Structures are given as structure tokens and as C-alpha cells.
Amino acid sequence: MGVPPAIDDIAAQISLTPYQALGIPLALFGAVFLALGAQFQHRGVAKVEASHGSGAKAGLSIRELRALLGRPSWVVGTVMLGLAIVLQLASLRIAPLLVVQPLGAIALVITSIVNARATKTPxxxxxxxxxxxxxxxxxVFVAIAAFTATERPIREPQLLIILSVLAVVTVVLGTVFLMKRRSANAIFYILAAGVLYGFVATLAKVVLNRIFTGNFEWLTMLCIVALLAAxxxxxxxxQTAYSVGSPDLVIAGLTVVDPIVAVSIGIVVLGEAAQAPLLAMIAFLVAGAVAVIGVFQLAKHHPQTVR
Structure with a gap:
């Protein structure tokens, strides 16, 4: 029995190759480890904050950061997050940013369910x-990207733009943190981390592509330094967001802010949506806006807020 013509027509329109499509399950497995790792890390941070914290929302101190290394739950969570990073890097290596980066949102579902059970708050x-x-x-965003996203060679001017914007963003976030660290809430830390991780994902893809193509020179080294710093x-x-907010709220922010930043870079700077029609670009914006609205609603109604 052959494949129905309608399915053949749909498959022909998908821009991903079978090899690139492997990035989707890798990203999904990475999301699972991200969710579980976040829950374990939050548990460790909460215990350290209770035993070593001063009660002031001024960011984790050096003493608290050292104490985290002695918390088994935090160490287990860190290992899981390490696995999540490896799987994410593998997915970024073989598939466009627009397709795999937003898939981390599945971590939100897992984290919310696990956290609701942990706090016994349905x-x-x-x-x-x-x-x-x-x-x-x-x-919806990923589904559209699967039909329209294409990878293009990354040129040096594009890398310089990304690095310049990251430098400005880092200075701004660092300045705000130093000025508002005693009054900043979880939303600030989540948004700041999400923005930085969006650049990290982009730079990781750039570095991997340049290394695998044998293009390892000073600009690649600069990208690695910027990636590690961000x-x-x-x-x-x-970690500071875990000390002042719930894990489901942290994951909600990261799994939306991070992809929005990375996808925006992919569209505007890397040109991954250059072949997408105007209707697809409008759908990208609408789908992104819906996801952001969901994050802010979850910030108001997540279990630890409504009990």
C-alpha cells in the first residue's frame, strides 16, 4: 500500500530534511531533562536559602553558591541540566534554530505538573x-517553522552584529542588577536569564557549525568566550530566580523568552526565515504573542501564588 498523495504533498512542502528532523526528538528529550533538572535545582536552592540565606533578595552570595555544591538535590539537578544542554546542542547542530529552540516549552508542562505535586497544590x-x-x-510557531525555516551560511558581519548586541545587553542587565538587586523580583531574573540564554543558543549553533566546517579562528574563539560569559x-x-520564585515560573519564562530571543536572531540576523511568506511572518508574531501572554498569566496563577 503506497503513501496517500495528500501526505506526499505535505511532506514535499516541509523544508526540513530527514536528518534535520532528528533535531526535534533530541530537543524534546532535552526539555524533559531541563524540567526535571530545574525541579531538583530549585529544591537545593530553597534548602540553602533557608539555612544560609539572610532573607534579603539581593542575589545568591558566594557562601550560598558554595553551599549548593554540598546539596545532593542541586548536584543531581545540575547533572540533568548538563544532559539537557548536550541534547540541545546536538539538536542545534543539525536543525534550524526556528524549529528546535521553541520545543523547550514542553519542559513547562512537565515542571508545572511536578511542582504542583511537590507542593500538593493542584x-x-x-x-x-x-x-x-x-x-x-x-x-504553532514550530509547525510553521518546519515548513518555512532554512539554514544559511553564517558570515562574519552577522557574527559581529550578534556579539555587539550581546555586549550591550550584558552591560544593561548587569547595571540594572547592581542598581536593583535588593528589590528585583523573580520576573527580572527570569527575563534576564532568558535573554542571555537566547544568545547562548545562537552562539552555540554558530560555534558548532564553524568547528565542524573547519573554520576555527579568532572570531570563533571570541564567540566561545562570549558564549561562556553569557x-x-x-x-x-x-539560581537567584529559584531562590525568589517557583520552578514552574522560572521554566515558563525561560522556555518562552529564550526561544523568542534566539528565533528573533535567527530571523533578523541569520536569515533563517528569508523564504517565509508574509502570512507566515505574521503567524510567527501572533504565535509568539500568545505564548508570552501565557507566561504572564502563569506568573499570576502558578500553584505557589494561588494557595
Whole structure:
């Protein structure tokens, strides 16, 4: 029995090759480890904050960061996040940013369910609706990207633009943190980490592509340095967000803000949506907006807020 003509027609329109499509399950497995790792890390941070914290929302101190290394739950969570990063890098290596980066939103569903069970606070209708908006928006975005996204060679001027914007963003976030660290809430830390991780994902894809094509020179080294610096600062913001917010809220922000930033770079700078029609670009914007609305609704209605 042959494949129905309608399915053949749909398959012919998908821009991904079978090899690139392997990035989708890799990204999904990475999302699972991201969700579980976030839950374990949050548990470790909460215990350290209770035993070593001063009660002031001024960011984690050096003493608290050292204490985290002695918390088994935090170490297990860190290992899981390490696996999530490896799987994400593998997916970025073989598939366009527009397709695989938003798939991390599945971590939101897992984290929300796990956190609701951990706190013995069931998800209410508002929280479920917020999750549905996040997942629905991201799902539509990825579906459109699968039909329109194409990878293009990354040129040096594009890399310089990305690095310049990242430098400005890092200075701005660092300045705001130093000025508002005692009054900043979880939303600031989540947004800051999500923005930085969006650049990290983009730079990771760039570095991997340049290494595998044998193009390893000073600009590649500069990208690696910028990647590590942004990842370190983003990781600090994430750990601090765990100390002042719930894991489902942190994951909600990261799984939407991170892809939006990375996808925006992919569209505007890397040209991955250059062949997408105007209708697809409008759909990208609408789907992204729906996902963002879901995040802000979840910020108001996640289990630890409504109990």
C-alpha cells in the first residue's frame, strides 16, 4: 500500500530534511531533562536559602553558591541540566534554530505538573489555561517553522552584529542588577536569564557549525568566550530566580523568552526565515504573542501564588 498523495504533498512542502528532523526528538528529550533538572535545582536552592540565606533578595552570595555544591538535590539537578544542554546542542547542530529552540516549552508542562505535586497544590483552571497558551503558541510557531525555516551560511558581519548586541545587553542587565538587586523580583531574573540564554543558543549553533566546517579562528574563539560569559551570568540569574520564585515560573519564562530571543536572531540576523511568506511572518508574531501572554498569566496563577 503506497503513501496517500495528500501526505506526499505535505511532506514535499516541509523544508526540513530527514536528518534535520532528528533535531526535534533530541530537543524534546532535552526539555524533559531541563524540567526535571530545574525541579531538583530549585529544591537545593530553597534548602540553602533557608539555612544560609539572610532573607534579603539581593542575589545568591558566594557562601550560598558554595553551599549548593554540598546539596545532593542541586548536584543531581545540575547533572540533568548538563544532559539537557548536550541534547540541545546536538539538536542545534543539525536543525534550524526556528524549529528546535521553541520545543523547550514542553519542559513547562512537565515542571508545572511536578511542582504542583511537590507542593500538593493542584493546577487550577487559570494555570492550565496559561500553560495551554504557552504550549499552543510555541507549537504553532514550530509547525510553521518546519515548513518555512532554512539554514544559511553564517558570515562574519552577522557574527559581529550578534556579539555587539550581546555586549550591550550584558552591560544593561548587569547595571540594572547592581542598581536593583535588593528589590528585583523573580520576573527580572527570569527575563534576564532568558535573554542571555537566547544568545547562548545562537552562539552555540554558530560555534558548532564553524568547528565542524573547519573554520576555527579568532572570531570563533571570541564567540566561545562570549558564549561562556553569557551562560555563566544567565546561570547565576537562574539560581537567584529559584531562590525568589517557583520552578514552574522560572521554566515558563525561560522556555518562552529564550526561544523568542534566539528565533528573533535567527530571523533578523541569520536569515533563517528569508523564504517565509508574509502570512507566515505574521503567524510567527501572533504565535509568539500568545505564548508570552501565557507566561504572564502563569506568573499570576502558578500553584505557589494561588494557595
Amino acid at each position: 493546577l487550577d483552571g487559570l494555570a492550565i489555561r496559561a500553560i495551554a497558551l504557552c504550549i499552543g503558541g510555541v507549537g 551562560a555563566a551570568l544567565g546561570a547565576y540569574f537562574v
